[in-house]
Amino acid sequence: MSDAPSSHDFGPSSKPVETLESVVIRFAGDSGDGIQLTGSQFTAASAAAGNDTATFPDYPAEIRAPVGTLAGVSGFQLHFSSKDILTPGDRSDVLVVMNPAALAAHKKWLKPGGVLIANADAFNQKNLLMAGFAENPLENDSLADYQLFKVDLARLTGQALEGMGLSAKEIERCKNYFALGMVFWLFERDVAIIEDEIDQKFASKPHLKEANHKVFQAGWNFGENTEIFRIRYRVPAAQDIAPGRYRSVSGNEAVALGMVAASVQSGRQLFLGSYPITPATDILHSLSGFKEFGVKTFQAEDEIAGICSAIGASFGNALAITTTSGPGVALKTEAMGLAVMTELPLVIVNVQRGGPSTGLPTKTEQADLLQAIYGRNGESPMPVIAARSPSDAFEAAFEACRIAVKYRTPVMLLTDGYIANGAEPWLIPRVDTLPKIDPNLLSSTEQLNGEKLLPYLRDPGTLARPWIELGNPGLEHRIGGLEKWDKTGHIAYDPQNHHNMVKLRQAKVDAVAQEIPATQILGKDSGELLVVTWGSPWGSARTAVRELIDQGKSVSHVNLRWLNPLPPDLGTVLKRFSTVLVPEINNGQLIKLLRDKYLIDCKGYNRIAGLPITVAEIKQAVLEHLPS
Amino acid sequence: MTELNRVDLKPKDFQSDQEVRWCPGCGDYAILAGVQRALAKQGIPAHKVVTIAGIGCSSRFPYYMSTYGFHTIHGRAPAIATGLKVARPELQVWVATGDGDALSIGGNHFIHALRRNVDLKIMMFNNKIYGLTKGQFSPTSEFGKKTKSSPYGSVDHPFYPLQLAVGAEAAFVARFIDVDAKTAGDVLAAAAAFHGTAFIEILQNCVIFNDGAWDELAQKEFRADRTILLEHGKPMIYGQKRDKGIRLVGTRPEVFTIGENGLTEADAWVHDAHDTDPTRAFLLGRMEWPEFPMPMGVLRSNARPVFDQLICNQVAEIQQSKKADLQKLLDGRSSWVVGA
Numbered sequence: 001m002s003d004a005p006s007s008h009d010f011g012p013s014s015k016p017v018e019t020l021e022s023v024v025i026r027f028a029g030d031s032g033d034g035i036q037l038t039g040s041q042f043t044a045a046s047a048a049a050g051n052d053t054a055t056f057p058d059y060p061a062e063i064r065a066p067v068g069t070l071a072g073v074s075g076f077q078l079h080f081s082s083k084d085i086l087t088p089g090d091r092s093d094v095l096v097v098m099n100p101a102a103l104a105a106h107k108k109w110l111k112p113g114g115v116l117i118a119n120a121d122a123f124n125q126k127n128l129l130m131a132g133f134a135e136n137p138l139e140n141d142s143l144a145d146y147q148l149f150k151v152d153l154a155r156l157t158g159q160a161l162e163g164m165g166l167s168a169k170e171i172e173r174c175k176n177y178f179a180l181g182m183v184f185w186l187f188e189r190d191v192a193i194i195e196d197e198i199d200q201k202f203a204s205k206p207h208l209k210e211a212n213h214k215v216f217q218a219g220w221n222f223g224e225n226t227e228i229f230r231i232r233y234r235v236p237a238a239q240d241i242a243p244g245r246y247r248s249v250s251g252n253e254a255v256a257l258g259m260v261a262a263s264v265q266s267g268r269q270l271f272l273g274s275y276p277i278t279p280a281t282d283i284l285h286s287l288s289g290f291k292e293f294g295v296k297t298f299q300a301e302d303e304i305a306g307i308c309s310a311i312g313a314s315f316g317n318a319l320a321i322t323t324t325s326g327p328g329v330a331l332k333t334e335a336m337g338l339a340v341m342t343e344l345p346l347v348i349v350n351v352q353r354g355g356p357s358t359g360l361p362t363k364t365e366q367a368d369l370l371q372a373i374y375g376r377n378g379e380s381p382m383p384v385i386a387a388r389s390p391s392d393a394f395e396a397a398f399e400a401c402r403i404a405v406k407y408r409t410p411v412m413l414l415t416d417g418y419i420a421n422g423a424e425p426w427l428i429p430r431v432d433t434l435p436k437i438d439p440n441l442l443s444s445t446e447q448l449n450g451e452k453l454l455p456y457l458r459d460p461g462t463l464a465r466p467w468i469e470l471g472n473p474g475l476e477h478r479i480g481g482l483e484k485w486d487k488t489g490h491i492a493y494d495p496q497n498h499h500n501m502v503k504l505r506q507a508k509v510d511a512v513a514q515e516i517p518a519t520q521i522l523g524k525d526s527g528e529l530l531v532v533t534w535g536s537p538w539g540s541a542r543t544a545v546r547e548l549i550d551q552g553k554s555v556s557h558v559n560l561r562w563l564n565p566l567p568p569d570l571g572t573v574l575k576r577f578s579t580v581l582v583p584e585i586n587n588g589q590l591i592k593l594l595r596d597k598y599l600i601d602c603k604g605y606n607r608i609a610g611l612p613i614t615v616a617e618i619k620q621a622v623l624e625h626l627p628s
Numbered sequence: 629m630t631e632l633n634r635v636d637l638k639p640k641d642f643q644s645d646q647e648v649r650w651c652p653g654c655g656d657y658a659i660l661a662g663v664q665r666a667l668a669k670q671g672i673p674a675h676k677v678v679t680i681a682g683i684g685c686s687s688r689f690p691y692y693m694s695t696y697g698f699h700t701i702h703g704r705a706p707a708i709a710t711g712l713k714v715a716r717p718e719l720q721v722w723v724a725t726g727d728g729d730a731l732s733i734g735g736n737h738f739i740h741a742l743r744r745n746v747d748l749k750i751m752m753f754n755n756k757i758y759g760l761t762k763g764q765f766s767p768t769s770e771f772g773k774k775t776k777s778s779p780y781g782s783v784d785h786p787f788y789p790l791q792l793a794v795g796a797e798a799a800f801v802a803r804f805i806d807v808d809a810k811t812a813g814d815v816l817a818a819a820a821a822f823h824g825t826a827f828i829e830i831l832q833n834c835v836i837f838n839d840g841a842w843d844e845l846a847q848k849e850f851r852a853d854r855t856i857l858l859e860h861g862k863p864m865i866y867g868q869k870r871d872k873g874i875r876l877v878g879t880r881p882e883v884f885t886i887g888e889n890g891l892t893e894a895d896a897w898v899h900d901a902h903d904t905d906p907t908r909a910f911l912l913g914r915m916e917w918p919e920f921p922m923p924m925g926v927l928r929s930n931a932r933p934v935f936d937q938l939i940c941n942q943v944a945e946i947q948q949s950k951k952a953d954l955q956k957l958l959d960g961r962s963s964w965v966v967g968a
Contacts, residue, residue, distance in 0.1 A: 048964055243967025247960040257958055264954050271715050290957070291946035296714055296939055300707065301740035308704045308737075309711030312680075315698055316715035338701050428963060431955045470696050470712075471719055473675040478644070478690050480699025481683075490646070491691065 008192040010220045013185075019234045022081035023187070024089030027179075028106040029098025029119075030067050031060055031074040034176040039076025040423070041180060041197060045189040046080035047248050047425050050237025054079045054424045054539070056088035056612065061278070061361045068122075068130045073105040082236045086389070086539035088422060090614035094186075095146075096179055098122060098153070100131035116146040117182070119175070121154035149228050153178050160218035161211055170208065174215040181219020187233050191220060242427055249426040251390040251419035252279075255349055256286035258397025259321055260293050261429075265398075266405055266437035268319035270295045273309035275302055275328065278361040279417040280351035283323040303331035307348065311335060314344040315479070317441060317469050319401060323349040326368045327358065329412075333376050339410040340380045340505065342479045343456075343465050346410040347400045351420045354610045363610030364417035366535050367586035372412045373564050373593070379502045381509040383407070384564040386414040388538035391426035393419055396561065402437050403512055408464040414563070416585075418536045418612050442466040445474035453477060455489040463508035465489075513565040519573050523549050523556030526576035528626055532602070534560040534590055537583050537613045544618035555622055563590070571598045579625050581605060583613050634671030639664040642674055644694045650685060655806035655832035659753065660692055662809060663722070666816035667695075677720045680709045682729040685760050685834070686753035689724035703734025706741035709748050713936045720820075723750045728758050731767040731787055739796035744935035745824045752827070754789060755834035756841050763837035775837075790927060791913030793827045794906050800826040801909060801928040805846050806833060811857060811924050818926050824934050845922050856921040858912070860929070863896035866921050873897075874920070881911055883920060901929045 025042070029035045036057055047053050058075040065072030079089035095110040097103040099122040110116060123136050137143055138150050157175040166174075177198075184191055194216055202209035223229050249257070263270035270293065274284045288297040296318075300306040307322040314320035324332065329350050339346045352368045354360025372384045383403055387396035393415055400413040445453070455477045456465050468475050477489065485492040486500060521530075522545055533541045538559045545557040558573060560566065574580050574594065582591045583605040591604045605621040607613055642664040650656045667677065677695040681687035683702035690697030696719075700708045705723045713721050730738045730752045741748060757775070758764040764777040765784060772781040793801050800822045804811040812830075819826035831842045845854050856866040856874065864874040871886050873896035884891045903909065909928040916922055 044962065048962075050964075050966065238966075241966055243965075245959065245963050245965050247963040249960070260957060261954060264952075269715065271711065273711055291943045292950035292952040293954075293957070294943055294947065294952070296943060298711065298714055298939070301736055304704060305707035305710070305737055305740070308700070308707035309714070311700075312698075312708035312711030312713075313715035314711075315708070316712040316719070318715040320711070320715075334701055335704065342698075428958050428960075431958070470678065470716060471676060473673065476675055476694055476696050478646075478693075478697035478699065480690070480697075481701050482699065 008190050009188070010191055010217055011224070013224055013232060015224065015230065015232050017188070017232045017234050019236065021083060021235070022079065022085065023094065023233065023235055024077060024079045024092040025094040025096070025183070026075055026077040026092040026106060026109055027096045028073055028075040028102035030072050030101070031062070032064050032067065033074070033098045034173070035074045035076050035098070038176045038180050039078055041194060042183060042189065043078050043080075043248060043423060045184065045193045046078065046235075047246070048190060048193055051080040051082065051235055052085045052238045052241055052425060053081075053248070054085055054088040055422050056418065057421045059362055068099055068101055068127045070101050070105050070131060073102050075102075075106055077109070080235055082238050084238065084240050086543050087612070087615060090616050096183065098179070100127045100133055100137070103137065104131040104133065110146060112145045114146055115149065116143060117149045117151060117179075119153040119179070120150040121152045151182065151222070156218065156222060157215050160214050164207065164211055166207070166211055170211070174211050177212045177216040178219035178222070181216040182223045185220045185223030185232065186229065187235065191216070244427045246425045247428055248423050249391050249394070250282070250421060250423040251387065251393040251415050252282035252351070252421070253286055254390055254393035254426065255323070255397045255413070255415065256283050256290070258394040259287065259319075259347075259401065260290055260295060261394070261434055262398045262401030262437060263293060263295065263319050265434050266319055266401070266439050268317065268405070268439050271310060271313035271318040271320045272297045272323065273300050273306040273313070273320070274298070274323045275300050275306045277303070277325045277328050279353055279420045280323045280325045280328070280349065282420065283349065283351075303328040304335060307332040307335040310346055311339055311342070311344060314339070314346050315342075315470070317439075317467065319405065320345070321347040321349065321401075323351070325351050325353045326355050326371065329368060329371060329375070336382065336410055337376045337378060337380050338481045340376070340382060341481050341484070343408045344410070345404040345408055345467065347397070347404050347413055348410060349397070349413045349415065352414060352416040360610045362417065364536065364612060365585050365608060365610060366416060367589065367608070368414065369534070369563060369586065369589040370592070372414060379506065381506050382564065383409060383411045383509055383512045383562070384414065385411060385562055386535045386560070387419055388535060388559055388561070390419050390422050390424050394426070394429070398434070402435070403515060405437050405439055406464065407462050407508060407512055408467055409509065414535060416536050439467065441469045442475065443469040443472055454487045455479065456484050456487050458504070463504065463511055510565050512562070513568045516562050516565070516567045519558055519567045519569050521556050521558055521573065522546070524554065525556065525573070527556055528554035528577065529556070529579040529581055529622060530574065530577035531555065531557045531618065531622065532560065532574070532580055532582050532590070532594070533557070534563055534584075537585065537618070540613050540615045541583060541618050543615045544622065547615070548619060548622060553622070553626060555626070560590070563593070566593070566597060574598055574600050579603060581622060581625055583618050583621060585613060635673055637668040637671055637673065639668045642667045642694050644692055646691045648692050649688070651836050653835040654685070655755070655834070656686060656689075656753065658806045658809065659751070659812070659830055659832065660689065662812040662816060663751070664693070666813060666820055669817060670820045672720055676718070677722065678712060679722045679724065680705045680712070681724040682734055683760070684726040684729045684758075686724050686726040686832075687729060703729050703732070704737060705729070706734065706737040706748065706750065710741055710744070710746045710935075713746055713748060714939050717747065717936045717940055721748050723748050725750060725752050727752065727754045727756060727766045727768040727789070731789065731792070739792070742793055742796040742798040742825050742827060745797070745799050745932055746935045747823055747825070747937070749819045749826045750828065751830055752789060753830050753832040755832045755838055757834050757838035759834045759837050788914050789829045791910055794909045794913050794928060798827050798928065799824040799930050799932055800926070801913070802826070802926040803829045803831065803924050805831045805842060805855070805924065807846050808851070808924070815925060818929065822929060822931070824931055845917055854917045854921055855924050858899045858901070858923050858925040858927060860899055860901040860926065863893055863898050865893060865896055872921070879907070879911065881915060881920065901926050903928075904930060
């Protein structure tokens, strides 16, 4: 833990420093090049320096596609700033490429005039051909729009390790630390952070520890000593972010932490039933390591067993969750209906990815909203909540658990690949400020006050049925997927009863609306145009709307946490604007819900490219819909 | 091991207030009564027992038991029971399923529950037909069977359920016929006492869609000649006159008559239910009338570590060595402070 940003350099620097407000840097290379690690280490150092940060890992579905191919390129983008930022940035100021394929795949993300650092050694005939270059772009004028820095990373790494007796493969694996040393020099990052990290990571392999230390410092020294870098850049610590203790958190980590917090605050053991699926698996990884909190994780034989085991655990009064992505949700559909029918608390986490079918497993999308709300047989209403950013996923997960327990209902939590793998600083909540969740169990016949046990008797405020604690005498009861008699829960085929029960289950989910606070509006609460978002486009939309407001435009922004039910005041808010614009990474799903519910002709901005929607795209879409 | 206080109980303590709605003459009535008797004998009160079922005629079982019960969805009972058992290992969990529910739509959950050795009692009612959907061939129907969905005869090769269970690493495997109350009682008692997955195949008669499917074995006058009751440590001798035996010739079982060809009782295969090698249980699982007498009773009872217990032990072990501090968890390994 470092309580105050401090900076350690390897030595004094003689080069001038230019101060910048924000920088977007992107690392790209083979998926075996350690790009994600390099990116996260640079992020950690930037956060420790007091910058606000936001990251976007962009990696292929293949674990190790053939070296040097376009398919194997892995990217990591970091936005670090002295201001409060909400997105990892549209395009980068600095691009570090480890081979020609990385250049070919990621050049489009570099701003004109941006800094391009290329591992020149890798631009050999074979790699150039694989990346589709007829000639070496480092040697012709095709990169004239950028500030090109050619660095012989492999050769320099080898030089630094001369005489250590390392194999060619080991030397090759050290080169990302050379690149990291170089950018640490370039942006005045604290080298002590990486020194510690190398010590820990290679504790059991002293020769690799020494090698990586050497290479890291060699990279830093290269920056200082080479003529090609003339200045260093400084991004000062951010001043306008809320005080408190921060850490970096990814969306998947935040979901796992939110679940554990809900387990502690409800006093219910946490049970996770899950089947590995990209990009949700990290939640299973995290939770399987939290056994000291009594967390039980079950890696099931398939998606169906994942949710079914969770339903069984919920029947046994555990706080039960299942985690997956869209294709997994499709498989869990029938079991979700069972949870709706039996009115048991359950949270289903859908880390959305590109679809349909296997689609784009490692890319982000928001196309499962209608699946979440409608995708079950019969009238099967379920509350749906969405996280808007990596750190926000903690609160969204906690809230999903709270509502599931309070209303005895399955709740679907939507995040996406971008939220799941992106990371940002998180103002860590103090545990004593977290709300308690009352499981309100029916544990003894004494609580019945002499009345008969009625498993489907409803609480007048929430319409929730009792959560009956198994193992207690006198509370034996049977539940199941067949229609229930109101109150008794016995099997019922009566026509009027079915009608009533369909309406009751809907009314219960509708009642969740009473938990939703008044809609918060960025900007004026009426005007020309309102941008409405849900999920991850929040950051880009907010940034875009802030900038447009600064330019004097009549634009406001609302983000929806709850998608089902919708906030009670949303209709009146929407009607105060001439135009409602809904940017989504799908072909228009929230827009259908809004048109249906409020009879408003909203406009969509729909880009479904497996990527976050950018600030620039939203600004342009807004401007197109504003009267000129 | 689950330790529960034994109390004096009657079968009616396990009867629910619901009217039983199986077809008159259905084999399920006898099974229900057998289970209620076995539970009463066991002495664990109804509130410590949970009955879980999938979908099908057999899966109505939980409604007729006074225990906690869950009538779930088709094929998924083992998965739901696994989650419950992991969350609440102190409860005794019985699963009622059928040949379609367990071996067809729920085949995956079935084999994985056996492999993991979750502490469940799985009773599979095998009537070799889909009854609730009114008569289609099932994964245990004989090849060539004519049903509504196979008017020219089924071309599906059937499973041998006990062999499938042994192949899936089942720790406890047993069988009885619905009409044989004595064996039912013994097998159910053994299953109740077993810690781990106890799989019981129950040969059950569907009076409507596959009536008499097991008659060749079930009828009292043939039963002794066409079935063999396996008893641990005892030679495999059977027949009305107890004059027949099974012997092993290499890895091939063979029927012989005691006193013929110089063979005596001493040549009979001695049943070892606790054999850690599954080979012999596998052979028994394939024996069928008319080539062999159909084995009844406990084929295999081979205790090994129990899944739900292993999960709980691991949690308990970590809880011993590591303090659960939520604030520390949220703070993470590396954090920093902004402002004063």
